[in-house]
Amino acid sequence: MSRWINILGFTALLLKRYWRSTLSLIVVYSIIVFAFASVLMFIQSLSYESGIVLRSLPDVWVQRVIGGRLVPIDNDVTAGLAKIRGVSCVHQRVWGYYFDEGTGGVFTIVGSDSIPDGLTMLAGKGLTSFDTAGVAVCGTGYLELHGVSIGSDIIFTDTERHLRTLRITGVFTSSSDLITRDLIVVPYGEARRLLGIGNTSSTDIAIDVANPDEVETVVRKISQRIPNVRVVTREQLISTYQSLFGYRGSLFLFGLMISLLAFVILAWQKAGGLSSKEQREIGIQKAVGWSIPDIMIQKFCEGTIISFNATLLGLIAAYCHVFFFGAPLLKPFLVGWSVVFPGFHLLSHLELSSIVLVFFLSVIPYLAATVVPSWKAAISDPAEIMHA
Amino acid sequence: MIRDSWIISLLLSEFISLVLIFSAAILAIRIARKWNISSSAKEQLVLERKSYLVSTIMMYVFSFEMVSMWLFVIIVNDHLPPIIKGAMCGTGSLNANQFGWIVLDLKSAEFVFLALWLILHHLDRKIPEYPLTREKNIFLLLLAPLVCIAFTIEALYFSTINPNIITTCCSITFDTTAAGSSSVGIFSAIPEGIIVRMFYGLSVAALMTDGLVLYSKRWMRTTGYVLAPITGVAHFIIVFLAIVHHYAKYIYGMPNHHCPFDMLWKEYYFVGYLIYALLFLSVISSLSICVTGLARRKQVIRFEATSLSRKAAIWNAGSTVALFVLLVCVEWIWNAAALQIQ
Amino acid sequence: MPEKIIVADNIIKIFDEGQPNEVRAVQSVSLCVFEGEIVAFRGPSGSGKTTLLSLLGCMCKPTSGEIIVCGERITKWSEHFLTMFRRKHIGFVFQNFNLIEHLTAYQNITVPAIPLGLSFHEMNLRVHKWAEILRVDHRLAFPINLLSGGEIQRVAIARALVAEPELIFADEPTAHLDTKLSNELIEIFSNLKDYGKTLLIATHDPIVYGSKIVSRIIDFRDGHIVESGA
Numbered sequence: 001m002s003r004w005i006n007i008l009g010f011t012a013l014l015l016k017r018y019w020r021s022t023l024s025l026i027v028v029y030s031i032i033v034f035a036f037a038s039v040l041m042f043i044q045s046l047s048y049e050s051g052i053v054l055r056s057l058p059d060v061w062v063q064r065v066i067g068g069r070l071v072p073i074d075n076d077v078t079a080g081l082a083k084i085r086g087v088s089c090v091h092q093r094v095w096g097y098y099f100d101e102g103t104g105g106v107f108t109i110v111g112s113d114s115i116p117d118g119l120t121m122l123a124g125k126g127l128t129s130f131d132t133a134g135v136a137v138c139g140t141g142y143l144e145l146h147g148v149s150i151g152s153d154i155i156f157t158d159t160e161r162h163l164r165t166l167r168i169t170g171v172f173t174s175s176s177d178l179i180t181r182d183l184i185v186v187p188y189g190e191a192r193r194l195l196g197i198g199n200t201s202s203t204d205i206a207i208d209v210a211n212p213d214e215v216e217t218v219v220r221k222i223s224q225r226i227p228n229v230r231v232v233t234r235e236q237l238i239s240t241y242q243s244l245f246g247y248r249g250s251l252f253l254f255g256l257m258i259s260l261l262a263f264v265i266l267a268w269q270k271a272g273g274l275s276s277k278e279q280r281e282i283g284i285q286k287a288v289g290w291s292i293p294d295i296m297i298q299k300f301c302e303g304t305i306i307s308f309n310a311t312l313l314g315l316i317a318a319y320c321h322v323f324f325f326g327a328p329l330l331k332p333f334l335v336g337w338s339v340v341f342p343g344f345h346l347l348s349h350l351e352l353s354s355i356v357l358v359f360f361l362s363v364i365p366y367l368a369a370t371v372v373p374s375w376k377a378a379i380s381d382p383a384e385i386m387h388a
Numbered sequence: 389m390i391r392d393s394w395i396i397s398l399l400l401s402e403f404i405s406l407v408l409i410f411s412a413a414i415l416a417i418r419i420a421r422k423w424n425i426s427s428s429a430k431e432q433l434v435l436e437r438k439s440y441l442v443s444t445i446m447m448y449v450f451s452f453e454m455v456s457m458w459l460f461v462i463i464v465n466d467h468l469p470p471i472i473k474g475a476m477c478g479t480g481s482l483n484a485n486q487f488g489w490i491v492l493d494l495k496s497a498e499f500v501f502l503a504l505w506l507i508l509h510h511l512d513r514k515i516p517e518y519p520l521t522r523e524k525n526i527f528l529l530l531l532a533p534l535v536c537i538a539f540t541i542e543a544l545y546f547s548t549i550n551p552n553i554i555t556t557c558c559s560i561t562f563d564t565t566a567a568g569s570s571s572v573g574i575f576s577a578i579p580e581g582i583i584v585r586m587f588y589g590l591s592v593a594a595l596m597t598d599g600l601v602l603y604s605k606r607w608m609r610t611t612g613y614v615l616a617p618i619t620g621v622a623h624f625i626i627v628f629l630a631i632v633h634h635y636a637k638y639i640y641g642m643p644n645h646h647c648p649f650d651m652l653w654k655e656y657y658f659v660g661y662l663i664y665a666l667l668f669l670s671v672i673s674s675l676s677i678c679v680t681g682l683a684r685r686k687q688v689i690r691f692e693a694t695s696l697s698r699k700a701a702i703w704n705a706g707s708t709v710a711l712f713v714l715l716v717c718v719e720w721i722w723n724a725a726a727l728q729i730q
Numbered sequence: 731m732p733e734k735i736i737v738a739d740n741i742i743k744i745f746d747e748g749q750p751n752e753v754r755a756v757q758s759v760s761l762c763v764f765e766g767e768i769v770a771f772r773g774p775s776g777s778g779k780t781t782l783l784s785l786l787g788c789m790c791k792p793t794s795g796e797i798i799v800c801g802e803r804i805t806k807w808s809e810h811f812l813t814m815f816r817r818k819h820i821g822f823v824f825q826n827f828n829l830i831e832h833l834t835a836y837q838n839i840t841v842p843a844i845p846l847g848l849s850f851h852e853m854n855l856r857v858h859k860w861a862e863i864l865r866v867d868h869r870l871a872f873p874i875n876l877l878s879g880g881e882i883q884r885v886a887i888a889r890a891l892v893a894e895p896e897l898i899f900a901d902e903p904t905a906h907l908d909t910k911l912s913n914e915l916i917e918i919f920s921n922l923k924d925y926g927k928t929l930l931i932a933t934h935d936p937i938v939y940g941s942k943i944v945s946r947i948i949d950f951r952d953g954h955i956v957e958s959g960a
Contacts, residue, residue: 003847010844017832040393239471257400284828287789288842288889289817291810292440353462360459361397364452368404371448372411372441379437382789382813426806428791429747436809516811 004301007294011301014281026310028266032259033314033362034321039256040354041322042330048349050241057234058206059215061093062222065230072201077226081207084225086218088210092202094188096195098156103145107182111191135187137170139180159196166190260365267369279380286382292375299374300367307366311359323348394467395546398459402539405452412445413532416525423525425517439521442528443509449535450502457495460542464488465649472549478649487545494538500672501531507676507696511683514692520683580633587630587715590623594674594708601677601701613681613697620674620704627667627711635715638722659718666711673704734798735896735928736763736786741795743781743953755781756792757953765896768919768929770939773950779932780901782950786930787899788816800896817842821890823900827882829874835861835885836870843892853892860888863925864918880911887918891927898922900931904938912937919943 015022062081064073075092082090094111136154143149150171156164172180186194197203207222209215219231282295290298321327415438423435465478475481482488505527512520597619600612628648636646639656651660680697684690743756756778763769771779784790786797788804791812797805800819804812821842829838836857843853861867864884869877877885883903890898900919904912912935919929920943933939939947949957 001847002849003845006844006847006850006853010841013833013837043393281830284830285841286813287822287824287828289813289893290841290845291813291817292437293444293810294845296440296444353466357394357397357459360401360455364401364404364455367448368408368452371408371445375437375441375444378440425808428793433791433809440810513810516807518808 003294004297007297008301011298011305014298015302015305018278022306025267026306026313029263029306029310029362029366030314030317032256032263033311033358034317035259036256036361037315037318037358038321038327038330040358041318041350042327044351044354045322045349047241051238054234054238054241057237059209059212060207060219060222060231060233061204062207062226063204063230063232064228066228070203072197073204073229074201076200077229078205080225081205081222084218084221086209086211086214087207089208091206093204093206094191094195094197095203096191096197098184098194100142100145101157105141105145105182107142107184109191109194110183110185111188111195112185113188134166134190135169136166136190137172137185138168139172139183141181142184143168143171156194158193162193164190164193260361264365264369267366268373279377282377283380283382286378286380292378295378296374299370299377303367303370303374304363307363308359311362314362315355315358319350392467392546394459394463398456398463399539399543399546401452401456401459402542405449405456406535406539408445408452409449409528409532409535412442412449413529415442416528420522420525420529423521425521436518439518442525446502446505446509446528450499450506453495453499453502457499460491460495461649461652465652468549477647479647481549484549485545487541487548491538491542491545494534494541496668498531498534498538500668500675501534503668503672504675504679505531507672507700508679508683511680511689511693511696515689517688519686519689523683578629578633583626583629584634586626587634588712590619590626591708591712594619594623594670595705597674597677598701598705598708601681602698609694609697610681612701613678613684616674616677616681616701616704620671620677623674623708624667624671627670627715631663631715635718638719641722663711663714666707666714670704670707670711673700673707676700677704732764732766734762735765735800736761736930737796737798738762738786739796739798741782741785741792741797743778743785743790744793747793755953756785759795759953759955761948761955761958763928763930765928766923766926767945768923768931768943770944770947771930771932771950772934772939772947774934777950778953779950781953783899783901783930783932787820787822787897788812817846817893819895820897820899821893821895823886823890823898823903825902825905827886829882829886829889831874834871834873835866835877835881838874838885839870839889839892842889846893856892856894857888860891863921864888879907880914883907883911883915884918887922891922896926896928898927898929900929900933902933902935903931904933904935909937916941916943 062073062077064071078090078092081087096109098107098109099105100107138154142154146154148154148168150168152168153165154168156166158164166186172183191197192199195203207218209218215233215235219233222229222231285295285298321329419435419439419442422431424432461478464481468481468484469475469477472481472484475484482492505524508520508524508527512518512524593615597612597615600608601616603609603612632646632648636648636651637643639651639659640647649660650656651663652658653660677697677700680693680700683693684697686693738759738761741756741759742754745753745755759778759782771782773779785792786799788799788807789812791807791809792805795805796803799815802815804815807815830841833841839857839861840853843856848856857870858867861870864887866881866884866888869881869885874882874885887898898919903915907915916938919931922929923943931938931944938944947957947959948955
């Protein structure tokens with residue numbers, strides 16, 4: 001152990017001597033780590049945040065699909081669903097998309113007789129229920145696009161080209177932008193008129209299951225009893241999002257592989273291309289009693305110091321990039337595009353295993369690349385010093 | 389599934405290990421063929437230097453494999469279950485296709501054999517003449533294909549996972565009333581009581597074998613060298629089965645929870661790391677008794693090999709006892725607590 | 731009666747054996763060195779004395795013959811074991827001293843001690859001990875390029891001594907020194923003998939081989955010993 005500590009101290013001394021080349025290598029290295037770590041942190045935060053958001057969804061929802069397209073489902077299906085053992089609650093949902101011609105934005109209209117569960121961040125009048133028709137609660141997207149605020153009247157065109165005027169009585173604050181940015185909550189009647197859904201049908205039917213372990217069983221029963229329906233579970237949606245985030249992240253990762261390969265080649269050349277001074281110094285060390293393993297430990301320490309410092313620097317830079325600056329270099333590529341874009345703030349969520357993964361991916365290729373060059377440096381002949 | 393960042397990272401590091409070990413294998417061929425320590429020719433000096441490269445590569449590969457084994461467990465136990473239908477832990481992830489458990493078996497074997505190579509290397513370096521260099525390099529030539537196979541199967545495992553196919557989790561896989569199709573599930577047909585008794589018996593057998601190795605009479609030591617790998621491997625398998633079929637439920641406090649991986653989680657105080665560290669230490673030390681016993685046949689290294697085999701026997705005894713005490717205490721504490729509640 | 735500390739029996743060293751550029755650097759050399767002796771290897775450049783020093787100093791292996799150093803038969807040892815042995819038992823003073831320029835005197839002296847696994851305290855003690863004996867303790871914090879010729883010389887010797895070896899090998903130590911420094915070096919070597927060190931010095935400088943401290947001179951020519959005497 002003393003030997004390792006002594007060699008580590010000596011290595012640090014030598015690195016301090018050649019600080020310019022060491023620093024330039026660390027900077028390049030940390031940029032690559034920064035890129036990968038940013039992607040990882042971004043995706044992890046997004047997964048975590050979407051996980052929280054998606055938890056508020058119902059356990060199961062049933063949709064009617066004809067020719068692969070979603071169509072309104074008859075409300076009389078509700079009775080049959082409620083009879084299934086294990087189902088604790090069934091409610092019809094009226095929601096859909098509204099294309100706002102003036103701005104090109106697509107908004108989500110949700111019909112409700114109260115503010116939907118899970119949306120606890122509100123500004124404006126106390127809104128525990130809608131008292132009258134003709135009111136709406138909007139997300140910040142609509143307000144910003146139209147330049148309106150609480151108390152303003154907004155005009156929608158329903159499916160029969162009739163104009164409907166609604167008054168904004170509340171606003172979802174920007175901290176819940178991820179789900180409320182494009183959201184407009186209106187009374188059921190208004191929603192049906194705007195979306196063209198009759199009183200005898202709904203967009204889909206949401207189901208809560210008493211025992212979460214029985215969700216799959218309930219899904220199977222629904223599929224067996226009711227034809228032409230698609231049954232989606234919350235867990236499926238969560239895993240789909242996670243796969244999507246993982247997939248997008250891996251796209252970046254593949255691209256980064258090329259940078260990593262280029263860096264590994266650089267590391268190989270740096271480790272192997274010793275200056276005559278460095279070669280002489282190793283020769284002296286060999287001559288005064290350093291063995292090949294000692295030199296290789298020195299080179300290993302050198303590689304570890306460089307790779308750990310570069311990785312740490314890259315991680316810190318990535319953390320700042322993603323959680324303080326909102327990942328401006330990544331967001332456009334990883335979250336898609338929209339006219340109504342949530343200006344969401346990423347939740348700072350970083351797991352220890354992700355930090356370890358970054359170290360894993362950055363340190364191992366570097367150390368592997370420096371094995372052979374380190375060995376070549378270590379096998380210099382001490383007798384040559386005698387004859388020098 | 390292979391598009392996932394974690395899996396790409398794991399496969400990349402495994403690929404690096406594979407490239408390294410194959411580079412070492414190419415050098416090992418020449419070293420094994422041409423090695424002659426008595427020669428003062430330049431070629432011998434070159435071979436000695438290449439031998440350092442080989443041993444350094446092997447140390448790197450061992451370290452990388454140790455970390456990637458941990459990463460593999462994290463991936464199958466934490467990362468994959470939310471994505472694979474029906475998987476609640478590593479057992480479910482490994483049951484996702486026919487390769488899962490094979491990957492775990494191969495990685496465990498790879499880890500053990502890499503450790504054995506390093507032990508052989510450590511022994512070889514004790515004598516100036518490096519008497520085991522040839523044998524060491526031949527061993528490496530046998531290890532390299534194992535690493536390659538493990539990597540291939542691992543890549544196949546990850547690439548053929550279909551997250552939509554429902555997998556079975558531990559309560560079904562390790563159900564003793566029905567043998568599962570996994571390499572572990574096959575043993576599930578053995579009744580729990582018999583597995584526990586075999587655990588006790590093999591622990592005692594392992595300790596007796598260690599005693600034989602430590603004993604000074606030559607024929608007893610030789611018997612110990614022969615028995616050590618048998619008892620060691622059998623002990624390893626039986627302990628794993630005992631953990632899964634019997635002791636897991638005391639660790640988790642649930643009668644149907646047999647998962648060998650959940651005990652690695654924070655909720656169970658990471659006790660799984662201690663259990664598996666002791667288990668691997670036990671099997672590696674028992675196999676190294678055999679390896680050092682074989683090395684004793686070379687006169688020049690007899691003393692060093694005997695000394696190392698004794699140390700291995702002490703480590704084996706220590707880890708066997710520690711594992712036994714740990715598992716039995718878990719059960720005892722649980723039963724004592726249950727009695728108090730009653 | 732002093733013990734034999736080095737025994738060489740019929741050693742031969744051939745470089746590039748069998749090649750057109752084959753060189754027979756040392757040919758059938760047999761000698762022995764006793765504890766506490768200061769032996770000078772005398773001969774012109776290319777006579778094989780530096781190669782012999784390398785062989786006896788465990789830096790390379792002979793083509794044939796037997797070498798025993800400090801009671802150990804080292805001829806069949808691997809390079810690694812030779813290195814491990816050399817760093818404990820043999821200290822080298824090189825022709826150009828070969829110090830690492832950007833390090834201080836203190837750091838240079840510690841270089842051989844680093845891989846020995848000594849504690850920091852022990853290393854520190856040894857460095858200061860030999861620095862004091864060699865009168866460079868006041869210059870330990872200075873980088874090498876700020877030291878005088880004599881100080882560099884003494885730092886190089888302190889470096890050779892920090893591992894507390896029994897043997898000190900010096901290859902043409904006065905090659906780049908003036909007369910005054912050469913005489914100072916002779917005085918230092920004389921003091922080392924008082925510390926129980928055995929010295930082997932390869933030289934063609936009459937100041938060295940003509941000095942009173944040398945107990946024996948071994949003459950070399952074309953890889954052979956031509957004469958050996960007190």
